[in-house]
Amino acid sequence: MTVYTASCTAPVNIATLKYWGKRDKSLNLPTNSSISVTLSQKDLRTLTTASTSSEFTEDKLWLNGKLESLESPRTKACLQDLRKLRAQVESSNAELPKLSTYKLHIVSENNFPTAAGLASSAAGFAALVSSIAKLYKLPEDMSELSKIARKGSGSACRSLFGGFVAWEMGELTNGEDSKAVEVAPLSHWPTLKAAILVVSDDKKDTPSTSGMQLTVGTSDLFQHRIKEVVPARFEEMKKSIIAKDFEKFGELTMKDSNSFHAVCLDSYPPIFYLNDTSKKIIKLIHKLNELEGKIIAAYTFDAGPNAVIYYDEVNESKVLGLLHNYFSKLGGWESKDLTKLTKVEIEGTDDEIYKGVSRIILTSIGEGPQETNEILTI
Amino acid sequence: MTVYTASCTAPVNIATLKYWGKRDKSLNLPTNSSISVTLSQKDLRTLTTASTSSEFTEDKLWLNGKLESLESPRTKACLQDLRKLRAQVESSNAELPKLSTYKLHIVSENNFPTAAGLASSAAGFAALVSSIAKLYKLPEDMSELSKIARKGSGSACRSLFGGFVAWEMGELTNGEDSKAVEVAPLSHWPTLKAAILVVSDDKKDTPSTSGMQLTVGTSDLFQHRIKEVVPARFEEMKKSIIAKDFEKFGELTMKDSNSFHAVCLDSYPPIFYLNDTSKKIIKLIHKLNELEGKIIAAYTFDAGPNAVIYYDEVNESKVLGLLHNYFSKLGGWESKDLTKLTKVEIEGTDDEIYKGVSRIILTSIGEGPQETNEILTI
Numbered sequence: 001m002t003v004y005t006a007s008c009t010a011p012v013n014i015a016t017l018k019y020w021g022k023r024d025k026s027l028n029l030p031t032n033s034s035i036s037v038t039l040s041q042k043d044l045r046t047l048t049t050a051s052t053s054s055e056f057t058e059d060k061l062w063l064n065g066k067l068e069s070l071e072s073p074r075t076k077a078c079l080q081d082l083r084k085l086r087a088q089v090e091s092s093n094a095e096l097p098k099l100s101t102y103k104l105h106i107v108s109e110n111n112f113p114t115a116a117g118l119a120s121s122a123a124g125f126a127a128l129v130s131s132i133a134k135l136y137k138l139p140e141d142m143s144e145l146s147k148i149a150r151k152g153s154g155s156a157c158r159s160l161f162g163g164f165v166a167w168e169m170g171e172l173t174n175g176e177d178s179k180a181v182e183v184a185p186l187s188h189w190p191t192l193k194a195a196i197l198v199v200s201d202d203k204k205d206t207p208s209t210s211g212m213q214l215t216v217g218t219s220d221l222f223q224h225r226i227k228e229v230v231p232a233r234f235e236e237m238k239k240s241i242i243a244k245d246f247e248k249f250g251e252l253t254m255k256d257s258n259s260f261h262a263v264c265l266d267s268y269p270p271i272f273y274l275n276d277t278s279k280k281i282i283k284l285i286h287k288l289n290e291l292e293g294k295i296i297a298a299y300t301f302d303a304g305p306n307a308v309i310y311y312d313e314v315n316e317s318k319v320l321g322l323l324h325n326y327f328s329k330l331g332g333w334e335s336k337d338l339t340k341l342t343k344v345e346i347e348g349t350d351d352e353i354y355k356g357v358s359r360i361i362l363t364s365i366g367e368g369p370q371e372t373n374e375i376l377t378i
Numbered sequence: 379m380t381v382y383t384a385s386c387t388a389p390v391n392i393a394t395l396k397y398w399g400k401r402d403k404s405l406n407l408p409t410n411s412s413i414s415v416t417l418s419q420k421d422l423r424t425l426t427t428a429s430t431s432s433e434f435t436e437d438k439l440w441l442n443g444k445l446e447s448l449e450s451p452r453t454k455a456c457l458q459d460l461r462k463l464r465a466q467v468e469s470s471n472a473e474l475p476k477l478s479t480y481k482l483h484i485v486s487e488n489n490f491p492t493a494a495g496l497a498s499s500a501a502g503f504a505a506l507v508s509s510i511a512k513l514y515k516l517p518e519d520m521s522e523l524s525k526i527a528r529k530g531s532g533s534a535c536r537s538l539f540g541g542f543v544a545w546e547m548g549e550l551t552n553g554e555d556s557k558a559v560e561v562a563p564l565s566h567w568p569t570l571k572a573a574i575l576v577v578s579d580d581k582k583d584t585p586s587t588s589g590m591q592l593t594v595g596t597s598d599l600f601q602h603r604i605k606e607v608v609p610a611r612f613e614e615m616k617k618s619i620i621a622k623d624f625e626k627f628g629e630l631t632m633k634d635s636n637s638f639h640a641v642c643l644d645s646y647p648p649i650f651y652l653n654d655t656s657k658k659i660i661k662l663i664h665k666l667n668e669l670e671g672k673i674i675a676a677y678t679f680d681a682g683p684n685a686v687i688y689y690d691e692v693n694e695s696k697v698l699g700l701l702h703n704y705f706s707k708l709g710g711w712e713s714k715d716l717t718k719l720t721k722v723e724i725e726g727t728d729d730e731i732y733k734g735v736s737r738i739i740l741t742s743i744g745e746g747p748q749e750t751n752e753i754l755t756i
Contacts, residue, residue: 220633221640224602251646255598258648262599266640268633269664276654286647 003053004099006134007376010126010369012044012118013037013158013165014194014308016253016300017237018260021216021226026073027175028154031216032230034167035183035237036158037310039194040366041111046120048108048127049376050135056103062378063108063124077151078129079104086136099136106131107376112361118196118306125152126159130369142368146180162186162367164241166234186367189244191313195323196361199277199305206271208303211264218268225263230256246312250298253310254285257300277356278305280349285309287346288322297322313364317342323360326353332360382477384512385427385754388504388747390496391416391536391543392572392686394631394678395615396638398586399594399604404451405553406532409594410608412545413561413615414536415688417572418744419489424498426486426505427754428513434481440756441486441502455529456507457482464514477514484509485754490739496574496684503530504537508747520746524558540564540745542619544612564743567622569691573701574739577655577683584649586681589642596646603641608634624690628676631688632663635678651681655734658727659685665724666700675700691742695720701738704731710738 013036021031059079061068070076086100106128110120129149138145142160150157150167157179158165163186170178206214215222233252240248264271274282282299289295296315300308311319320336322344391414399409437457439446448454464478484506488498507527516523520538528535528545535557536543541564548556584592593600611630618626642649652660660677667673674693678686689697698714700722 220607220637221599221602221644224599224606228602229598255646258646259598259644262640262644265643266599266637268629268636270636270660272657279650282648 001053001055003051004097004135005049005051005375006131007047007049007372007374008127008130008134008369009041009045009047009372010123010130010159011038011041011162011366012120012123013155014039014300014302015155015158016249016310017230017234017256018302019155019167020212020260020263021222022154022212024173024175025213027178028074028150029175029178030154030167030169032226033169033234034155034158035234035241036155036165036167037192037194038159038162038165038186038366038368040364041370042366043361043363044110044112044118044123046108046110046123046127047372047374047376048106048124048131050128050131051105051107052099052102052135054102056105059104059106061106061108064110074152075128078125078148079132081148081151082129082132082136082138085133085138089136089138104132105378107378109376118198121153122156122159125149125156126369128152129156130160130371134371143179143181147175147178150175150178150180160368163188163365166238183238183241186365189241190365192365193311193313193316193319194363194365195309195311195320196363197281197307197309197323197327197357198359198361199275199281199307200356200358201275201305205273205304211267211271211303214271215263215267219263219266221266222263225259229259247295250295250310253298253300261301273303273305274301275305275356277353278307280353280356281307281309284322284326284346284349284353287349288319288344291344291346292318316340318344320362322346326351327357327360329354330357330360332362335362379431379433381429381431382475382513383427383429383753384509385425385750385752386505386508386512386747387419387423387425387750388501388508388537389416389419389540389744390422390498390501391533392678392680393533393536394627394688395608395611395634396680397533397545398590398638398641399600400532400590402551402553403591405556406452406528407553407556408532408545408547410604411547411612412533412536413612413619414533414543414545415570415572416537416540416543416564416744416746418742419748420744421739421741422488422490422496422501424486424488424501424505425750425752425754426484426502426509427752428506428509429483429485430477430480430513432480434483437482437484439484439486442488443756452530453506456503456526457510459526459529460507460510460514460516463511463516467515482510483756485756487754496576499531500534500537503527503534504747506530507534508538508749512749521557521559525553525556528553528556528558538746541566541743544616561616561619564745567619568743570743571689571691571694572741572743573687573689573698574741575659575685575687575701575705575735576737576739577653577659577685578734578736579653579683583651583682589645589649589681592649593641593645597641597644599644600641603637607637624676625673628673628688631676631678639679651683652679653683653734655731656683656685658731658734659687662700662704662724662727662731663687665727666697666722669722669724670696694718696722698740700724704729705735705738707732708735708738710740713740
């Protein structure tokens, strides 16, 4: 039996200008453009091996060792688009095996616990699309592939690139112009770092898919956000990235996180993702910046209570010095030389703030999807 | 020594359409109109006795037994306006004593603990203005007096009326058209009730005066709220009151509370008044309404974590049945016949939710300021 195989890893990305709201639910077309930073795959990545053979009898998907349904229309849409592109390749060269007609076996694993509550679907769909694209030897046009990943999970399109990535919302109803593009590669600003505080929470969050549509349908402030606030901020944030202006980039990042959570709260019934610990972390970062007299750290929160704190390496001793002072009891500090940190104390901070956090992940900006020889098997 | 004396009580009011933002800080002119319900003075009121005599040597103010400074420009502005109106009265009748030239002694007491965190400044300034107006025998034009109370504390102007009250923002730069008016008297809808859950909080809230100006200056969503959202809601809410349509009134009340807290969160740095307990109460009320298939209870939160829950007496057995089920351990139930309550349980509610609440105050819609023979002395 001949089996064709390819493996790719793909990264997690954390938006600094948030995607919240779809104008087309089946195509995952957003109501606004967004921007993200791709995180290092050393710490957070999905590895996916795609195999195909004329002998395979059905499409199959294993996620973290578990056989998953492939019936979801989102996954189906991705496979269909990729097969269509492969068929085009095949039609131009009759000698190629007709992989587009074979069934696929896809095996996928994350190197981080799903339980951490970090959105893994972005890395998952990016790795799925990348590995099948490699398997099918499709042209390496990442923006083109990003449109396929987008159909799987909106924010997945941004995980097709490393560094700083924009998802341009587009205007067409078929979504052909709603794609990810590179704002700047990793090499442009390689010193950008991220500390993720995984915040414990007893309640189940509103899933982002239903949450965003509740906001679209009920928030009185939402239309103003997508029509006025985000378009201006999108241009400003791209400029701040090009200029490597951390102060501006950080301010815009924090403001957009707050704006996103504000329209969640303005939904009816209101949606809450930030809890009391999230709020304490927000205050801590504002106080650190105040103490420094400039913005050296910036928080952002997705659809959950976890904090992602961006900073430039040049300020690592202070930013991690603050975090270590309050969160030293958590796992996640092993990789750091603690003697290089400056202890930073903020008056009035709750000494038990660490109790609301389960772990810290210290990582940095990273590359886009990578081909690998590592093969996952079942 | 001849001493002239008058006493008045004045109520607390809780906004259902929120006042948040000043366009003129010294005159307390708001960026939007607001609406409130006046609460019963049986449960919450300020009693103020104003005295004046040619023998008094300086203006003095005692609040809850403590001598307070009268140097605040806000209190001074109130006294100045009241003396001016008295001088007009005196000029039309030469036989009247020249009280406008005498010093004032003002003694004021709340019948509720200030520690409860219930905005007492509204009742305080309303009682101060009412008692001096009585002392001075000023014409009984409450909208006129509301402009004076407004200079003391913006929301105080709404405590000059009972029932449902609108504070019309006005347009003039001198504030002469920024005044409270009656939307409907207590007698129009006397069955409206309020349950106040006093939520414990470890942190000090951002004071509302500085908080609202931070929002005015930094929130990108705020302008949309005051220009588009509130003006439409103001008209809709007045209609719902006239129609005694609790479902509509309740929906608008909850939406406006959320909108106000959303623009607080959209401020920079963000302002948080709701804590995790507040959020649990919000969810509880939405689930109760869902269970009933209609809105029978509506929450609203001011610049703090305390919940005020409005409902109509016709649904008291269910609304208090729910609250008693989760908050029976708190003080405040003494006045109620508990046998008349229907136990209402909401699946998934944290049984320890009561631990975040210190007391419950069960009250109802009430009258405006009342003259009284009760005299406070030092």
